[in-house]
Amino acid sequence: MTEKEKMLAGELYDCGDPELMELWHKGKNLARAYNQLDYADKAGQRRILEALLGSCGENLQITAPFFVDYGCFIHFGNNCEVNMNCVFLDCNEIRLGDNTLIGPGVHVYTVFHPLRAEERFHVHRSGGFPFAIGLTAPVSIGNGVWIGGNCTIMPGVSIGDNVTIGAGSMVTKSLPSNVLALGSPCRVVREL
Numbered sequence: 587m588t589e590k591e592k593m594l595a596g597e598l599y600d601c602g603d604p605e606l607m608e609l610w611h612k613g614k615n616l617a618r619a620y621n622q623l624d625y626a627d628k629a630g631q632r633r634i635l636e637a638l639l640g641s642c643g644e645n646l647q648i649t650a651p652f653f654v655d656y657g658c659f660i661h662f663g664n665n666c667e668v669n670m671n672c673v674f675l676d677c678n679e680i681r682l683g684d685n686t687l688i689g690p691g692v693h694v695y696t697v698f699h700p701l702r703a704e705e706r707f708h709v710h711r712s713g714g715f716p717f718a719i720g721l722t723a724p725v726s727i728g729n730g731v732w733i734g735g736n737c738t739i740m741p742g743v744s745i746g747d748n749v750t751i752g753a754g755s756m757v758t759k760s761l762p763s764n765v766l767a768l769g770s771p772c773r774v775v776r777e778l
Contacts, residue, residue, distance in 0.1 A: 593677055593722055594659075598700075601720050606656075613638065613657035621650040643684065648672075655697070663729065668692075678722035678741070686727055689735035689753060696722050696741050728763065737772075748778060 587595075589603035600606075616638040623630050635642050638657040643664035652672055654660065659676040663684035670690050674680055677697035682688075697720050699706050706718055723742030727733070731745055734753030739745070744760040751757060752768025761767050765774045 593720065594679070596678065596722050598719055598721060601718050609656050609658060613654050616657060617652060617654050620648075620652060623650070625650070640679070649690075659696075662686075669735070677720060679724040680727075681724070682727045683729035683731065683747065685730045687732045689733055689737065691736040692733050692739070693737075694725055694727075694739045696725055698722070698741050734768075750778065 588605065589599045590605055590609075592599035593606065616634055620631065620634045620638065623634070635646060635648065638654070639660050639662065640658050641661045643662050643666065645665045646662050647666070648668040649670040651670060652668060653674070655675045655677055657676065659679050660674055661679065661681045663682060663686065665684055666682055666686045666688075668688040672688055672691065673693045675693075675695045675697050680694055680696060699718055699720055725739055725741065726744040727739070728745055728747035728749065730748040733739070733751045734755065736753055737751055737755045737757060739757045743757050745751070745757070746761055746763030746765070748764045749761055750766045751761075751772060752766070754770070755768050755772040756770040757767070757772040759771070761772070761774065764778045766776050766778055767774045
C-alpha cells in the first residue's frame with residue numbers, strides 16, 4: 587500500500603513520502619497562483635481551480651486568499667461560495683454539496699496526529715526534516731449549508747443538508763440535516 591493510499595484510507599502514513607510531497611508542492615503552487623490573480627480574471631481563476639481541485643461545480647466562487655494542503659482531494663458542488671482566508675487541509679477528501687456558503691476564515695481539517703508525542707515524528711529515509719506521522723478522516727458538507735465565519739470543522743465530521751452553523755463554532759461531531767448549530771463545541775440549538 588502506498589503512503590497516499592494509507593493517507594486516504596485513514597491509516598498512519600508518512601507525510602514526507604516523495605509522491606505526497608510532489609502533490610503537496612503542486613497544490614501549494616497552484617493555490618499561490620490563484621491567490622495572486624486579479625480578482626476580475628474569472629477565466630484564469632476557473633483554469634487554476636480546475637487544475638487544483640478534485641472537482642469543481644458550476645458557479646464556484648472562492649475569494650483569495652485560499653489555502654490547501656493538496657487541493658486535489660477537495661470536491662465542490664454547484665453554486666458554492668468560499669469567502670477569504672479559508673484553509674482546507676485536504677489530506678483526505680473534503681466534499682461540499684450544491685449551494686453551500688463558507689464564511690471568511692473557516693478552517694476544514696481532515697488530518698490529525700497521534701496523541702503520544704513519541705509517535706508523531708520520524709526522520710524520513712532521505713534524512714533531514716523529521717516529518718510528522720499523520721492520520722486522516724474525510725469531511726462531508728451537504729447541500730444548502732451555510733458555515734459562518736471563523737468556524738473550524740474537524741476530521742471525520744459529516745454535516746447534513748440545509749444546516750446553518752453559527753460564526754466561531756468548533757464542529758467536532760457530525761450534524762444532522764435541517765438544523766441551526768453553534769458553539770464550541772458546536773451543538774444543535776434548533777431545527778430549521
